[in-house]
Amino acid sequence: xxxxxxxxxxxxxxxxxxxxxxxxxxxxxxxxxxxxxxxxxxxxxxxxxxxxxxxxxxxxxxxxxxxxxxxxxxxxxxxxxxxxxxxxxxxxxxxxxxxxxxxxxxxxxxxxxxxxxxxxxxxxxxxxxxxxxxxxxxxxxxxxxxxxxxxxxxxxxxxxxxxxxxxxxxxxxxxxxxxxxxxxxxxxxxxxxxxxxxxxxxxxxxxxxxxxxxxxxxxxxxxxxxxxxxxxxxxxxxxxxxxxxxxxxxxxxxxxxxxxxxxxxxxxxxxxxxxxxxxxxxxxxxxxxxxxxxxxxxxxxxxxxxxxxxxxxxxxxxxxxxxxxxxxxxxxxxxxxxxxxxxxxxxxxxxxxxxxxxxxxxxxxxxxxxxxxxxxxxxxxxxxxxxxxxxxxxxxxxxxxxxxxxxxxxxxxxxxxxxxxxxxxxxxxxxxxxxxxxxxxxxxxxxxxxxxxxxxxxxxxxxxxxxxxxxxxxxxxxxxxxxxxxxxxxxxxxxxxxxxxxxxxxxxxxxxxxxxxxxxxxxxxxxxxxxxxxxxxxxxxxxxxxx
Numbered sequence: 001x002x003x004x005x006x007x008x009x010x011x012x013x014x015x016x017x018x019x020x021x022x023x024x025x026x027x028x029x030x031x032x033x034x035x036x037x038x039x040x041x042x043x044x045x046x047x048x049x050x051x052x053x054x055x056x057x058x059x060x061x062x063x064x065x066x067x068x069x070x071x072x073x074x075x076x077x078x079x080x081x082x083x084x085x086x087x088x089x090x091x092x093x094x095x096x097x098x099x100x101x102x103x104x105x106x107x108x109x110x111x112x113x114x115x116x117x118x119x120x121x122x123x124x125x126x127x128x129x130x131x132x133x134x135x136x137x138x139x140x141x142x143x144x145x146x147x148x149x150x151x152x153x154x155x156x157x158x159x160x161x162x163x164x165x166x167x168x169x170x171x172x173x174x175x176x177x178x179x180x181x182x183x184x185x186x187x188x189x190x191x192x193x194x195x196x197x198x199x200x201x202x203x204x205x206x207x208x209x210x211x212x213x214x215x216x217x218x219x220x221x222x223x224x225x226x227x228x229x230x231x232x233x234x235x236x237x238x239x240x241x242x243x244x245x246x247x248x249x250x251x252x253x254x255x256x257x258x259x260x261x262x263x264x265x266x267x268x269x270x271x272x273x274x275x276x277x278x279x280x281x282x283x284x285x286x287x288x289x290x291x292x293x294x295x296x297x298x299x300x301x302x303x304x305x306x307x308x309x310x311x312x313x314x315x316x317x318x319x320x321x322x323x324x325x326x327x328x329x330x331x332x333x334x335x336x337x338x339x340x341x342x343x344x345x346x347x348x349x350x351x352x353x354x355x356x357x358x359x360x361x362x363x364x365x366x367x368x369x370x371x372x373x374x375x376x377x378x379x380x381x382x383x384x385x386x387x388x389x390x391x392x393x394x395x396x397x398x399x400x401x402x403x404x405x406x407x408x409x410x411x412x413x414x415x416x417x418x419x420x421x422x423x424x425x426x427x428x429x430x431x432x433x434x435x436x437x438x439x440x441x442x443x444x445x446x447x448x449x450x451x452x453x454x455x456x457x458x459x460x461x462x463x464x465x466x467x468x469x470x471x472x473x474x475x476x477x478x479x480x481x482x483x484x485x486x487x488x489x490x491x492x493x494x495x496x497x498x499x500x501x502x503x504x505x506x507x508x509x510x511x512x513x514x515x516x517x518x519x520x521x522x523x524x525x526x527x528x529x530x531x532x533x534x535x536x537x538x539x540x541x542x543x544x545x546x547x
Contacts, residue, residue, distance in 0.1 A: 062115040073103040095174035109328030113165035131241040132179040137170035149239040150365035197464035198280040199230035205287025262370040266295035290314025318373035352401040396423030396443040
C-alpha cells in the first residue's frame with residue numbers, strides 16, 4: 001500500500017519536470033551547503049608582490065612586500081590521514097598540520113620574515129605568565145621536528161594564538177610544553193652570604209648553554225668558576241617562547257616608536273637593577289647579551305651597581321651572518337657539492353656552514369634586525385661613558401665546525417668565518433677602534449667561554465680584594481648623657497637637670513667617666529637590668545617578651 005503510494009507520487013513528479021528539477025536542485029544545493037560548512041577550502045593562493053594574507057581554518061599566513069625578489073604564490077594545505085598520524089608521533093603536537101609550500105615548488109629563503117599565526121583552543125591557555133606553547137615545523141626529511149625559537153603567545157578578538165616570524169615555509173603545527181610560569185628578570189641562583197665581593201651577573205645571548213644550567217647534577221656552571229661569589233642570572237626569552245604578558249609589555253614599549261628587542265631588554269635590565277640596588281655586580285655577557293648591556297650603558301650612564309664588565313663575542317659592529325640575502329643566495333636549499341665547486345671549499349665545509357648560519361638565523365629570530373651592521377642599535381654603540389679599565393672585550397679567531405673561508409669569494413660576504421679573523425659571530429677588526437681593552441683567543445663563539453685560559457683571565461679581571469679594616473679611630477668628640485629628672489632633697493619638687501659633658505681622659509689606655517651630679521651610682525645596675533632592646537631586623541624585643 002505504502003509502496004504503491006510512493007510510485008504514484010514519483011509518476012506525478014516525472015510528469016512535472018519543473019517540479020523534479022526544483023526538488024533535485026534543492027537536495028544538491030543543501031548537500032553543497034552542508035559540506036561547505038563542514039569543510040572549508042584547504043588550498044589558498046597567496047601573492048607575495050604586496051602585503052598578502054591567507055587564512056585556512058586556524059592558520060593565518062602573512063607575507064610582507066619585498067619578501068621575495070619576484071612575484072610568488074603559495075599553497076596552503078591541511079595534512080590528513082596517515083601522514084598526519086606519522087607527524088603526530090614525532091612529538092607533543094596538539095594541533096592539525098598545515099603545509100605551506102610555494103606553488104612553483106621552488107623553496108626560497110625570504111628576504112624579510114614571513115609571519116605564521118596559529119589559533120589554539122583556550123583549554124591550552126594557562127594564564128598570561130605561561131609560555132607552554134610553541135610553533136614547530138617538520139623539515140623535508142619528515143623524521144623529526146624543530147621548534148621555532150621565539151614563539152609568541154598572543155590574543156585578539158578571535159582568540160588565543162601562537163605567532164612566529166620565519167624566513168622559510170614548511171609543515172607547521174603547535175607543540176605543548178609542561179605548563180609553568182615564564183621566568184623573567186634577574187634571579188639569584190646561588191647566594192654567598194659570607195662574601196663581600198660583588199655578585200656575578202650572567203647575561204646570556206643566542207647560545208642557551210651560556211646560562212650554565214646543568215639540571216642533571218643540580219648546579220650551575222658559573223658556580224664552579226666563582227665558588228665564593230653570589231651568582232645571578234638575567235633571564236629573557238630570546239630562544240624560549242614568549243608569554244602573553246611579555247608580548248603585552250613589548251607591544252606597550254613599541255608604542256613609543258622603539259621597535260627593538262635589544263633596546264627593550266636593555267630597559268628591562270635597567271629596571272631590574274633598580275630592584276637590586278643593594279647589590280654590586282660584575283657582569284659577564286655573551287653575544288646578544290653583550291649588546292643589551294652596552295645599550296643599557298649608552299642610554300643609562302648613571303647605572304650605579306656595575307663594577308666591572310666582561311663581554312664575550314659581542315658583535316659590537318653587527319655581523320653578516322644574519323643577512324638573509326647572503327644566506328639565501330649562497331646556501332639555502334643548495335646542493336653542498338655544487339656550492340663547494342663554485343666557491344672552492346670542501347663539500348663538508350659547505351654543509352657545515354649552511355647548517356651553522358641557518359641555525360644562528362633561527363636562534364636570533366626577530367632580533368636579526370638589531371644585529372645587521374647598519375642597525376640603529378649597532379650605530380648607537382660608538383660613544384659610551386664607562387671606565388675603560390673596567391670593561392674587557394673578549395673574542396675568538398676560530399670559526400666553529402672547522403669552517404674557514406680564507407682566500408675564497410665567500411670571505412667577502414662572511415669575514416666572521418675566516419680563520420684567524422673571526423669566531424663565527426664577531427671579527428677581530430671590529431674592536432680595533434673601540435675604546436675598551438680587547439683580547440683575542442684561539443677559540444670559536446660556541447666554546448670560547450669554556451676555555452681554561454679564558455676563564456682564568458675573566459677570574460683575574462673580576463678579582464676582588466676586600467678593603468682592609470684599619471680599626472676604630474680615636475674618639476675626640478664630646479659625649480652626652482640623656483636628661484635626667486631628679487628630686488631635690490627636702491623639697492619634694494622634681495626638676496629637669498641639664499646633662500653635663502662627660503669628660504673623657506686617657507691615661508694608660510684607661511677611661512675615667514664622671515657621672516652627672518645627682519645620679520646615684522647604686523641605681524646603675526637596676527637601670528641596665530630593665531633595659532629593652534629592639535631587634536634591628538624584625539622589630540622584636542629582647543629583655544621583655546620572648547624573642
